[in-house]
Amino acid sequence: MTRPARPVGELLRDWRRSRRMSQLDLSIEAGVSTRHLSFVETGRSRPSPELILRLAEQLDIPLDERNTMLLAGGHAPAYPSHELSDPELAPVRAAVRQILDGHSPYPAALVDQHWHLVDANPAVALFTAGAGPHLLTPPINVLRLSLHPDGMAPRILNLPEWRAHLLNRLRQQAATTNDPVLYELHEELRGYPGSNGHPTPISDAVSSVVIPLHYRHDDQVLSFVSTTTLFGTPLDVTVAGLAIEAFFPGEAATTEALRAFGTA
Known part of the structure; x- marks a missing residue:
């Protein structure tokens, strides 16, 4: 997989909006500060893979899109994708x-x-x-x-x-x-x-x-x-x-x- 052209903060923001959640809502659910979440979305803070996965879990993001977000954040994908015949x-x-x-x-x-x-x-x-x-x-x-x-x-x-x-x-x-x-x-x-x-x-x-x-x-x-x-x-x-x-x-x-x- 190649690194996505869009930064992880933009991807995260789009998913949050698609789920109709505010930054406050997501920060409460994920156990992070609203300030830190805002910094992640604007690119002022580089999120750890653990934080990306925690936010993705709260947003119920599909596994392949979680991998995309990890790559966008400069991290390795977390979920394999095998062929059914493997x-x-x-x-x-x-x-x-x-x-x-x-x-x-x-x-x-x-x-x-x-x-x-x-x-x-x-x-x-x-x-x-x-x-x-x-x-x-x-x-x-x-x-x-x-x-x-x-x-x-x-x-x-x-x-x-x-x-x-x-x-x-x-x-x-x-x-x-x-x-x-x-x-x-x-x-x-x-x-x-x-x-x-x-x-x-x-x-x-x-x-x-x-x-x-x-x-x-x-x-x-x-x-x-x-x-x-x-x-x-x-x-x-x-x-x-x-x-x-x-x-x-x-x-x-x-x-x-x-x-x-x-x-x-």
Whole structure:
């Protein structure tokens, strides 16, 4: 990694403002004086790596951006960034594989911080069936696959509702990480049509609790609820960006249909 062009004080100030915290708020949370924090932000004081990491922790800054701040301050990065195939991440791969396999015959996928598909169990084929080849060429972006007119969108019966859910989630993620890739993806997805032209109002018990995914597969309507699993207390940049998106049947008929499809 090369040293960023911007000084660490400017980076810190931008993150603080993005979190809507005053210097006083941050100084109290981090246990430093407001005067010292001001000196750091204006470049009058060079922060130690310990102080940078303490402030970054309070601001909930992503691990890769913490490394950037350390480099900007003239220090070595604190967090490694391995490839998922590296030996160091073997326990992570094993845990992911166990979750994905154990979730069959229900769909589950591993995605990275930009929503690219990293791994999946066979049941995810329910969602990729019928999608345009250009959406299935790696790297596959699962949000683009979900909302693109050539992807899942024509088969999502509650598309406006599901689209709003995904866009809101992506917007919040982009704001939290300040990741330009996510902002660009959000703008792209906002331009896709929001309705398939054939809305099918569905009223069921799950709809009053969470936002479901009502999806047509062949001649059957499947109802799903989704969960997201993250790795707790990650210390590797790659691991911090991983998430497992799992789909559970929202009703008994979907459970029976998935078992009958033999997708395990």
